[in-house]
Structure formats: C-alpha cells, structure tokens
Amino acid sequence: MAERKRRLWVTVFVAGAMALLLQYQPIHQYISFVKNDQVVTAEKILDEKERLRAQIEQWKEGREEAPVDAVVDQTWKAIPGYNGRVVDVEASVEKMLAAGVTGPEMLVYKEVPPAVSLDQLGAQPIYRGNPKKPTISFMINVAWGNEYLDSMLDTLDKHKVKTTFFLDGSWVKRYPEEAKKIAARGHEIGNHAYSHPDMSTLGTQRIHQEISRTQDVISKTLGIKPALFAPPSGSFNKQVVQIAHASYQMKTIMWTADTVDWKKPSPSFVIKKISGLMGNGVLVLMHPTAASEASLDQLLTIAKQKGLHPVTVSEVLSSRRLP
Structure with a gap:
C-alpha cells in the first residue's frame, strides 16, 4: 500500500512539473525528475519543440494563402478583399504538445488582412x-x-x-x-x-x-x-x-x-x-x-x-x- 501511494505521488508530481515546464518559456535552467526510472528534462522538451517546429515548416507547404486585395472591377464594380492565412508556428507547437497529438490537422492559423480593403475603395x-x-x-x-x-x-x-x-x-x-x-x-x-x-x-x-x-x-x-x-x-x-x-x-x-x-x-x-x-x-x-x-x-x-x-x-x- 505504501509503495502504491508513493508511485501515485510521483505521478502527480511529474504531471504538475510537466505542466509548469510547458507553461513558462523560455526555460533557462536544467530541470530533471524521475518517472519510472526515465529522466525527463527541460532540454528534452526543448528538443521536442525544435523537432515539431521543423515538422510544421514542412506541413506549411501549400497550406498558407496570400491575402487578396479589394478591387474595382469593370463589370462587378467594388469587390471586397479576402484575408490570407499563415501558420502560427509557436501556437501550433503548444497546441500539439498540450494535446499529445501531432499532424497537419492540428495546425493553428492566423489571418492576414489585405493591403487594400473594401472601405478604401470609396463610394x-x-x-x-x-x-x-x-x-x-x-x-x-x-x-x-x-x-x-x-x-x-x-x-x-x-x-x-x-x-x-x-x-x-x-x-x-x-x-x-x-x-x-x-x-x-x-x-x-x-x-x-x-x-x-x-x-x-x-x-x-x-x-x-x-x-x-x-x-x-x-x-x-x-x-x-x-x-x-x-x-x-x-x-x-x-x-x-x-x-x-x-x-x-x-x-x-x-x-x-x-x-x-x-x-x-x-x-x-x-x-x-x-x-x-x-x-x-x-x-x-x-x-x-x-x-x-x-x-x-x-x-x-x-x-x-x-x-x-x-x-x-x-x-x-x-x-x-x-x-
């Protein structure tokens, strides 16, 4: 019974420590703890983030879109613009780490407004x-x-x-x-x-x-x-x-x-x-x-x-x- 309680306490401690590590960046100090005889370190977490960043750079290909400016068309007159989108790399990394799931479907995007908006076209x-x-x-x-x-x-x-x-x-x-x-x-x-x-x-x-x-x-x-x-x-x-x-x-x-x-x-x-x-x-x-x-x-x-x-x-x- 005592051994079971000890292991439960260690598990809770590990989970809390991992949450803190992921919440506060950058991590300047070397922190480590033991879980089932395996060492989890801040350096390993940073390595995992770098690996994810590199993977996300590949997933970005073909998924980002440039914004489209509003224009005055000869036939349709004023046509509104359309926001582009780019991958928010850091937000994507944090989302994947928190969810424990990686993949292009987990990418986080942010919108990029056009240089020319509908309001700028006037009357x-x-x-x-x-x-x-x-x-x-x-x-x-x-x-x-x-x-x-x-x-x-x-x-x-x-x-x-x-x-x-x-x-x-x-x-x-x-x-x-x-x-x-x-x-x-x-x-x-x-x-x-x-x-x-x-x-x-x-x-x-x-x-x-x-x-x-x-x-x-x-x-x-x-x-x-x-x-x-x-x-x-x-x-x-x-x-x-x-x-x-x-x-x-x-x-x-x-x-x-x-x-x-x-x-x-x-x-x-x-x-x-x-x-x-x-x-x-x-x-x-x-x-x-x-x-x-x-x-x-x-x-x-x-x-x-x-x-x-x-x-x-x-x-x-x-x-x-x-x-």
Whole structure:
C-alpha cells in the first residue's frame, strides 16, 4: 500500500512539473525528475519543440494563402478583399504538445488582412463578394408581401441561416410589428428607401429624404442603424452612391443573381435559374413573394450541397475567412 501511494505521488508530481515546464518559456535552467526510472528534462522538451517546429515548416507547404486585395472591377464594380492565412508556428507547437497529438490537422492559423480593403475603395456600388470566399446571401427586399414573411422566416430558422432584409421605410411605418419580428429572429436589417422611388431620377434633397427617413423609422422602431442601402428596383446613379457613402456611411448593395420573383415565375423556374448561378460571393435578390417562399428551402439546401455558407450580406462582404 505504501509503495502504491508513493508511485501515485510521483505521478502527480511529474504531471504538475510537466505542466509548469510547458507553461513558462523560455526555460533557462536544467530541470530533471524521475518517472519510472526515465529522466525527463527541460532540454528534452526543448528538443521536442525544435523537432515539431521543423515538422510544421514542412506541413506549411501549400497550406498558407496570400491575402487578396479589394478591387474595382469593370463589370462587378467594388469587390471586397479576402484575408490570407499563415501558420502560427509557436501556437501550433503548444497546441500539439498540450494535446499529445501531432499532424497537419492540428495546425493553428492566423489571418492576414489585405493591403487594400473594401472601405478604401470609396463610394462604389457592390454586386458581389470575393470569389474566393465560399459564402452566399439570399437577401430579401421588403416593401410588400407580408403574407409570405412568416413562412420564409421559418425556413431560414429551419436551416439556421441569418440573412439580410432590406426594409422600405414606409412599410416599417405601417407594419412595425412585422419589422420587429424580422429583427427578433436575428437577421441583418438594411435600408430600402422610404417610398420605393426610382432613385436615379431624384434630386439631392429627395435622395437624402428617402434614405434619412428610412434610417429614422428603422432606428426608432428597431433600435438599429443600417449600414447597407439597397436602391429600389436596383435603380441608382453616382450621386445616390456618393450620398449614401458620404452622408450616411452606407454601402450601396446590388445583386449578382435575380430571382425576378415579382414577375410571378414558378418555383421550379426560380430554383433552376438561381442554382445555376450559385457560387462564392453571390448575392441573390429575393422578395417575400409566392415564388421565393416556395423555392427558398430548396435553394438553401442546394447552396449547402455546393459547399456554400448562406450568411448575411455584411458577412459576404467581410474579408474575414470562415472558421
């Protein structure tokens, strides 16, 4: 019994000593202790770390990626950048030692931001995210169609997806409880002007009025200040984009793929069209209509099958990498 207690005490001591050795670096003194007649030293631990560092340098090959700068494309206008990634060697060493497991799957990465960000591009319309980021957004513009909202919200919940709803200001004024329902589900809220005008035909004062009135009613109703603006019917000009950017710190959002659901197409038409256009960084335009309500579930399923992550517009535009 005494011998068993002695061995148990030695085991506990060894474990504690090893934890201390791994926690405090660098180790300047030669420390040793005995476990089952084997000597474990600080020098051996350091040797093991050096061996792991050398191995990690080999595992790094082909796994690191350079960041991608945001650019203004002739066709797609402002395209956000995408963070690169490098292996954090020391963090990887510590993780492997602590877990007692080595291998490339244990590597720890850190992100490297691009030299040029989306914000540095200034006032530009945005039609898509970066083609290297495997995200997609099924964004929903709301100025009518209350009868389909609950079903679409339930479908998004079923897939555990948060998306972006661009709300018409006058709609929020008329249906504050519907607007609160969308926000309460955790979805991002954007500005869709106040009275659904053709923004490209408006003067400066009216442009300000359409955007600011919507900002005000959303702020008062939901306690949210939108950072994204979607022009009704996708109609805008350079002045609209500049005012949204300079006066309201808002990005002007367009789309990559249009369901054209306001034309009352069949759900099968919408599914076939949009599934063929799905890809990294795609922004899909929808409304709370019968066609989009009936196709949303299958579109979300197809997107996931293609390896895409349905997220908010802001997440598509972010340079952050997915976990």
